[in-house]
Amino acid sequence: MSLHFSSTRAYTLPINVARYLLVLFALISFSLPTHAIGDLGKAGDLLMSNSFDDKSKALQLLASENHPDTQEVLALLGEGQLYYHKKDKQLFIIKDYDTGAEALGFDGVVRTIDKKRDFKKVTLNNSLRGEITQIKAEVELHSANPETREVAIRDLMKDLSPSTIALLKTRFTQEPNAGVKSLIGTALAVNDLKSDDAAVVSQAIERVDGSLEQEVRAALLTIVNNNPSEDLKQQAQKVINGIDNKVEYYGWLETLYFGLSLGSVLVLAGIGLAITFGVMGVINMAHGELIMIGAYTTYVIQQLMPNHIGMSVIVAIPAAFIVSGLVGIAIERGVIRFLYGRPLETLLATFGISLILQQAVRSIFSPLNRSVETPEWMSGLIQINPVFALTESRLYIILFCLIVFFVLSLVLKKTPLGLQVRAVSQNRAMAQAMGVRSNRVDALTFGLGSGVAGVAGVALSQLTNVGPNLGQAYIIDSFMVVVFGGVGNLWGTLVAGLSLGVANKVLEPWAGAVLAKILVLVFIILFIQKRPRGLFPQRGRAAEG
Amino acid sequence: MRLLTVLQNDRGGQIVLSLVLALAIIVPILNLMVPETSAFHVPTYTVTLLGKYLTLALLAVAVDLVWGYLGILTLGHGAFFALGGYAMGMYLMRQIGDRGVYGNPELPDFMVFLDWQELPWFWFGFDQFWFAAIMIALVPGLLAFVFGWLAFRSRVSGVYLSIITQALTYALMLAFYRNEMGFGGNNGLTDFKDLLGFSLQEDTTRIALFIASAVALILGYLVCRFLMNSRLGRVCVAIRDSESRARFMGYRVENVKLWVFIVSAILAGIAGALYVPQVGIINPNEFSPLNSIEVVVWVAVGGRATLFGAIVGALLINYAKTYLTAELPEIWLFALGGIFVLVTLLLPKGVVGLLARKEAQA
Numbered sequence: 066m067s068l069h070f071s072s073t074r075a076y077t078l079p080i081n082v083a084r085y086l087l088v089l090f091a092l093i094s095f096s097l098p099t100h101a102i103g104d105l106g107k108a109g110d111l112l113m114s115n116s117f118d119d120k121s122k123a124l125q126l127l128a129s130e131n132h133p134d135t136q137e138v139l140a141l142l143g144e145g146q147l148y149y150h151k152k153d154k155q156l157f158i159i160k161d162y163d164t165g166a167e168a169l170g171f172d173g174v175v176r177t178i179d180k181k182r183d184f185k186k187v188t189l190n191n192s193l194r195g196e197i198t199q200i201k202a203e204v205e206l207h208s209a210n211p212e213t214r215e216v217a218i219r220d221l222m223k224d225l226s227p228s229t230i231a232l233l234k235t236r237f238t239q240e241p242n243a244g245v246k247s248l249i250g251t252a253l254a255v256n257d258l259k260s261d262d263a264a265v266v267s268q269a270i271e272r273v274d275g276s277l278e279q280e281v282r283a284a285l286l287t288i289v290n291n292n293p294s295e296d297l298k299q300q301a302q303k304v305i306n307g308i309d310n311k312v313e314y315y316g317w318l319e320t321l322y323f324g325l326s327l328g329s330v331l332v333l334a335g336i337g338l339a340i341t342f343g344v345m346g347v348i349n350m351a352h353g354e355l356i357m358i359g360a361y362t363t364y365v366i367q368q369l370m371p372n373h374i375g376m377s378v379i380v381a382i383p384a385a386f387i388v389s390g391l392v393g394i395a396i397e398r399g400v401i402r403f404l405y406g407r408p409l410e411t412l413l414a415t416f417g418i419s420l421i422l423q424q425a426v427r428s429i430f431s432p433l434n435r436s437v438e439t440p441e442w443m444s445g446l447i448q449i450n451p452v453f454a455l456t457e458s459r460l461y462i463i464l465f466c467l468i469v470f471f472v473l474s475l476v477l478k479k480t481p482l483g484l485q486v487r488a489v490s491q492n493r494a495m496a497q498a499m500g501v502r503s504n505r506v507d508a509l510t511f512g513l514g515s516g517v518a519g520v521a522g523v524a525l526s527q528l529t530n531v532g533p534n535l536g537q538a539y540i541i542d543s544f545m546v547v548v549f550g551g552v553g554n555l556w557g558t559l560v561a562g563l564s565l566g567v568a569n570k571v572l573e574p575w576a577g578a579v580l581a582k583i584l585v586l587v588f589i590i591l592f593i594q595k596r597p598r599g600l601f602p603q604r605g606r607a608a609e610g
Numbered sequence: 611m612r613l614l615t616v617l618q619n620d621r622g623g624q625i626v627l628s629l630v631l632a633l634a635i636i637v638p639i640l641n642l643m644v645p646e647t648s649a650f651h652v653p654t655y656t657v658t659l660l661g662k663y664l665t666l667a668l669l670a671v672a673v674d675l676v677w678g679y680l681g682i683l684t685l686g687h688g689a690f691f692a693l694g695g696y697a698m699g700m701y702l703m704r705q706i707g708d709r710g711v712y713g714n715p716e717l718p719d720f721m722v723f724l725d726w727q728e729l730p731w732f733w734f735g736f737d738q739f740w741f742a743a744i745m746i747a748l749v750p751g752l753l754a755f756v757f758g759w760l761a762f763r764s765r766v767s768g769v770y771l772s773i774i775t776q777a778l779t780y781a782l783m784l785a786f787y788r789n790e791m792g793f794g795g796n797n798g799l800t801d802f803k804d805l806l807g808f809s810l811q812e813d814t815t816r817i818a819l820f821i822a823s824a825v826a827l828i829l830g831y832l833v834c835r836f837l838m839n840s841r842l843g844r845v846c847v848a849i850r851d852s853e854s855r856a857r858f859m860g861y862r863v864e865n866v867k868l869w870v871f872i873v874s875a876i877l878a879g880i881a882g883a884l885y886v887p888q889v890g891i892i893n894p895n896e897f898s899p900l901n902s903i904e905v906v907v908w909v910a911v912g913g914r915a916t917l918f919g920a921i922v923g924a925l926l927i928n929y930a931k932t933y934l935t936a937e938l939p940e941i942w943l944f945a946l947g948g949i950f951v952l953v954t955l956l957l958p959k960g961v962v963g964l965l966a967r968k969e970a971q972a
Contacts, residue, residue, distance in 0.1 A: 417946070591760070
């Protein structure tokens with residue numbers, strides 16, 4: 066299309082001919098690798114052989130000759146894109162054999178495929194694939210990046226041969242990084258575990274004590290099962306027990322981490338409710354929909370700035386706060402203020418509002434779920450050790466929850482608004498007598514609680530689908546958190562949310578996700594019977610009523 | 611006839627019940643006697659639809675009993691309704707016998723599909739109608755007893771109680787969605803063939819079910835009216851208006867609440883049992899919190915603490931729902947939400963209260 070366009074222009078404006086050629090050239094060179102791979106020599110001939118032994122020799126040759134393109138050839142082999150012409154005995158790269166019409170020669174010449182049958186794939190078997198990983202790992206072992214080196218060592222550890230051991234031994238003396246060095250040590254010890262010499266094995270067992278690498282445990286298990294010496298068996302078993310304990314310990318840590326992140330979501334969803342329900346005694350069934358509005362705000366903002374996904378989430382936080390807060394104030398001024406002192410009617414009216422908001426969103430954004438992208442800086446993994454890794458998105462949710470919690474606590478404790486809010490919640494009549502404009506405080510409190518719900522929506526948009534039913538899914542959970550924690554108590558909400566999250570995740574592997582949720586619900590229903598005012602009840606006369 | 615004396619001072623009840631009775635007599639005649647070509651002919655589809663409305667009206671009466679007279683805003687009555695429905699559904703499933711898709715004489719289709727070898731213990735007895743009939747009342751009653759005994763004794767009240775009733779039905783919904791529960795998972799129980807030997811596809815069976823629903827509604831109403839006319843009813847109102855004061859007078863508040871709650875749950879269960887054969891399916895969606903809260907709005911629209919208002923509200927809103935979800939599906943939730951807001955703000959006594967006020971002015 067573009068080519069055609071520029072060629073017509075080249076006719077009318079001869080000066081553009083050069084540009085046209087440049088474009089053409091750029092287009093062609095773009096579709097090719099940056100340089101031709103060139104002749105692989107004897108290794109190339111061996112690769113075209115039918116015998117897997119010959120191919121193996123070719124791989125060894127490539128590795129030992131240190132050919133500059135070894136990595137690339139290996140990658141092509143691994144992906145199955147390396148072919149050769151049966152008659153010409155030349156190697157070609159074919160990206161897509163089934164539909165492709167072009168083969169790229171190693172000398173950089175593109176050849177049109179006339180007869181597909183002339184080209185034959187350089188096939189691999191499992192042992193060759195193993196060799197390829199091995200060779201790749203050996204090259205990566207000398208990479209400048211310590212993390213790449215660690216990955217390479219782990220790859221090598223899976224299949225230790227005398228040559229790799231020699232390689233690791235030399236690397237061991239050169240390795241500057243202490244962590245990588247100890248990993249090499251572990252790899253060497255794993256090799257020693259397979260030795261026939263009891264003394265060497267015993268010493269190796271001591272060296273691997275406490276290591277969480279998979280290969281270590283596997284090697285130790287072989288000793289327990291196969292080694293003739295009882296002493297060694299016992300020694301190995303002891304180390305295995307130690308490793309298993311550690312793995313179990315990290316398993317628990319992981320459950321705790323998942324639980325805390327789920328709990329943070331619950332706290333975020335519930336904390337806005339804790340303000341409106343706790344401080345104002347108002348049941349806001351539309352709370353879930355305010356969360357949903359926050360999530361949709363995130364979606365809209367991402368649509369507005371599609372090139373800055375990373376920033377959009379940051380921008381969405383204040384935006385969602387304002388949008389949901391304003392909707393909340395509108396609800397309070399429009400409906401709830403006529404219903405103070407009639408909590409059951411408030412419940413029904415706000416439920417009606419929640420239905421209206423749901424349908425409104427459905428009409429505006431369609432009933433389908435909208436996907437909100439997760440920015441790159443949130444989607445990483447922090448590998449603490451081989452069996453324990455923290456997903457960064459969960460970590461951010463926990464941090465975000467804590468930040469929101471402490472900011473809210475500060476607002477309620479340290480600002481004039483907070484003072485008035487607390488005064489009204491403790492004794493409305495007395496606060497009015499002292500000159501607090503309780504109407505205004507009600508509206509602002511409701512706006513604050515709703516705004517926080519919107520902020521929770523931003524967080525939720527990163528975890529689940531954004532759809533019209535988002536709010537309904539969280540409303541019961543948020544009520545449970547508030548009721549469990551005790552009304553009018555932010556700390557109660559925090560403790561309740563986190564502990565419910567952890568309880569859910571602890572029960573999950575044992576009972577399954579749905580049953581775990583049911584058990585937690587039943588537990589709360591029973592708990593309310595025992596302590597109707599929650600974990601941390603408000604004390605004093607204000608609490609009665 | 612002594613039964614009808616409970617209606618002596620209940621003009622609204624007299625009117626509404628007469629209308630229901632008239633409906634129960636006229637509709638079958640119009641369906642069976644009038645030829646299909648006539649303009650007065652009522653198609654069987656409408657008969658079943660009306661029957662469905664009547665069972666929902668009975669559910670609304672049950673909710674009004676506890677909300678209107680006892681002040682317990684229950685957001686979980688759908689749970690009792692659905693449990694009654696499931697008990698009936700289990701009986702109907704067992705009636706299918708070997709006529710299912712898999713033709714297994716012992717196991718319902720979904721169990722064959724899940725590769726179950728034998729009937730779970732809680733399905734035993736449901737091949738007998740009398741057993742199912744007992745369960746229709748017993749299971750909701752038992753759940754209400756356990757739940758109420760725990761909740762009322764520890765004096766959970768007001769919005770807390772509303773929220774845990776909602777949690778109750780939510781938890782049950784999640785539970786019934788599980789295939790492992792043995793109630794058909796999210797497909798629920800369906801594909802029913804016949805009831806007491808009569809095919810559910812027959813017009814006469816459908817008319818019989820419609821009449822049964824009308825009779826159940828009238829009897830349920832009379833029971834509630836009788837209870838509320840009695841001393842117990844006055845104690846209920848006292849508890850609703852000032853719980854502490856009633857307790858200080860020496861009434862066992864928790865016992866009164868508990869028994870009325872159980873009666874209400876049983877009525878809801880019966881309503882559910884009549885509902886299921888008419889709609890032909892029962893699935894966990896009936897447990898969803900939205901369904902339960904919708905019932906509350908029927909009562910609010912009709913008028914709280916009147917009992918007959920609940921019937922009026924249930925019929926009005928359900929007719930509107932059938933009409934709107936078919937004609938203007940976009941509008942339905944707006945309308946329902948708007949009704950919630952407007953009724954609580956402007957019509958605290960519901961439609962019935964509005965009519966009564968008009969009459970007093972005239």
